[in-house]
Amino acid sequence: MSTPVTEEPESESEPETDEQPAADAETAAAEPTAQQRRMAKKRDDAARRDAQRRAEEETREAENTVHLKVFRYDPEVEGKQEPRFDDFRVPFHKGMTVLDALIYARDHYDSSLTFRHSCRQAVCGSDAMFVNGRQRLCCKTQLADLDEPVRIEPLPHQDVVKDLVVDMEHFYDQMEAVEPFFDPDDLPSDDLAEQRQSRENREYIKMATRCIWCGACMSSCNIAAGDNEYLGPAAINMAYRFIMDEREGESRGQERLEIVEQEHGVWRCQTQFSCTEVCPKDIPLTEHIQELKREAVKNNLKFW
Amino acid sequence: MSQTYDRGPVEDFGRWREFSAGMWAWIFHKFTGWVLVGYLFTHIAVLSTATAGGTVYTETIRGLESLLVVRILEVGLLAVAVFHILNGVRLLFVDLGVGLESQDRSFYASLVLTGAIVVASVPTFLAGAF
Numbered sequence A: 001m002s003t004p005v006t007e008e009p010e011s012e013s014e015p016e017t018d019e020q021p022a023a024d025a026e027t028a029a030a031e032p033t034a035q036q037r038r039m040a041k042k043r044d045d046a047a048r049r050d051a052q053r054r055a056e057e058e059t060r061e062a063e064n065t066v067h068l069k070v071f072r073y074d075p076e077v078e079g080k081q082e083p084r085f086d087d088f089r090v091p092f093h094k095g096m097t098v099l100d101a102l103i104y105a106r107d108h109y110d111s112s113l114t115f116r117h118s119c120r121q122a123v124c125g126s127d128a129m130f131v132n133g134r135q136r137l138c139c140k141t142q143l144a145d146l147d148e149p150v151r152i153e154p155l156p157h158q159d160v161v162k163d164l165v166v167d168m169e170h171f172y173d174q175m176e177a178v179e180p181f182f183d184p185d186d187l188p189s190d191d192l193a194e195q196r197q198s199r200e201n202r203e204y205i206k207m208a209t210r211c212i213w214c215g216a217c218m219s220s221c222n223i224a225a226g227d228n229e230y231l232g233p234a235a236i237n238m239a240y241r242f243i244m245d246e247r248e249g250e251s252r253g254q255e256r257l258e259i260v261e262q263e264h265g266v267w268r269c270q271t272q273f274s275c276t277e278v279c280p281k282d283i284p285l286t287e288h289i290q291e292l293k294r295e296a297v298k299n300n301l302k303f304w
Numbered sequence B: 001m002s003q004t005y006d007r008g009p010v011e012d013f014g015r016w017r018e019f020s021a022g023m024w025a026w027i028f029h030k031f032t033g034w035v036l037v038g039y040l041f042t043h044i045a046v047l048s049t050a051t052a053g054g055t056v057y058t059e060t061i062r063g064l065e066s067l068l069v070v071r072i073l074e075v076g077l078l079a080v081a082v083f084h085i086l087n088g089v090r091l092l093f094v095d096l097g098v099g100l101e102s103q104d105r106s107f108y109a110s111l112v113l114t115g116a117i118v119v120a121s122v123p124t125f126l127a128g129a130f
């Protein structure tokens, strides 16, 4: 697992605090002989070198392991109902992600440590967590980029089911509320005909299609935290993806706009940019929400 | 759902330090907006003394301006107003979808500009106060 660290050769030269041999001559009358003093000095030096090496080993040791502080909570076990943090020291290797560390801790130290993960490559969206005070996708977060101890908590503003697992039901409800499926006004006459999208249009909605439903954005949003009915950044982005899709057509687009412009839709957004900051797929969420706000205004104010 | 679960101190320990630019901008904007509303009421109260006659008004203003706290609060008011206006303009640009990628820099710029304007105003506001 861990890449071996090459031993630095111990320096053989004596430290510069070394006493000059000339000192021997002038203190000939003193009680301890030169030999005794040399021996004492050697012992001192050896002890100092020892201490230095031990310290060095300790720091190397420390560099080689990562200190995790992991949120633990289990409502079903008597002694674990009080939320607490557990410490894990996991051997570090180059390229190790937060998810790797969690997996190591679970497999080697505590098999009851619970968290979701699957693809390990930022595709399935199951391992968004609150790492060092920020919503991050654990499999996409390098440990080397984080300060220690690495504090890992479940996503804020969602019910904790156990340890790092949160209840995603509400998030999925919001996603489903915008009817996240392609639904064109009219189908091609030939059943088997492709419904082609122009390259420009595809490019336009490209980022919006990348959502992996991880819920990081929703968890980071302070409006969503205070207003449970707020659709949230991911759902609005999903609506954007279809509203901007030219193949769907006028009437479906109208219906979709009506969903996002209702009371708990786009107008709740206060442009705090938290969602945009945390999205692991770099979707410009705030930008999309703002664009839908303008679409909604254009849709309702018809001066032109 | 979000309201039903309280993770206690574990949840909010040290959270405020994790805010990013957009979040601070939002908080400062709320704060300054409401301070301005508060000032509006004081402002009306002070101006209303004019209804009792010109001398009463003059005396009120003189009395207030002779207080060091009032002078300092005026500097604070300017800071609050300038930030609110600058960040307000920033927010209008955000609403228009202009320059969203530099929203954090424009927030820092509002802060710096506010600081500069406030510092420049100090001689005027505090002239003869000490």
Ligand code: HEM
Pocket (backbone or CB within 6 Å): A270, B029, B030, B032, B033, B034, B036, B037, B040, B084, B085, B086, B087, B088, B089, B091, B092
């Ligand atoms: C040139 C001057 C001003 C500009 C450009 C400005 C701009 C703005 C903008 C754009 C917002 C909306 C923020 C958002 O999108 O959430 C806002 C909110 C607000 N402003 Fe101003 N504003 C100005 C002056 C004032 C004044 C004089 C007052 C007080 C009397 C004030 C009080 C507020 C309040 C209370 C809010 C709402 C805060 C909240 O949402 O809770 N503003 N301002």
Ligand code: SF4
Pocket (backbone or CB within 6 Å): A125, A210, A211, A212, A213, A214, A215, A216, A217, A218, A233, A234, A237, A278, A279, A280, A281, A282, A283, A285
């Ligand atoms: S928009 Fe980004 S942060 Fe939000 S659920 Fe999708 S991938 Fe996750």
Ligand code: FES
Pocket (backbone or CB within 6 Å): A116, A117, A118, A119, A120, A121, A122, A123, A124, A125, A126, A127, A128, A137, A138, A139, A140
């Ligand atoms: S494990 Fe699939 S996104 Fe991280």
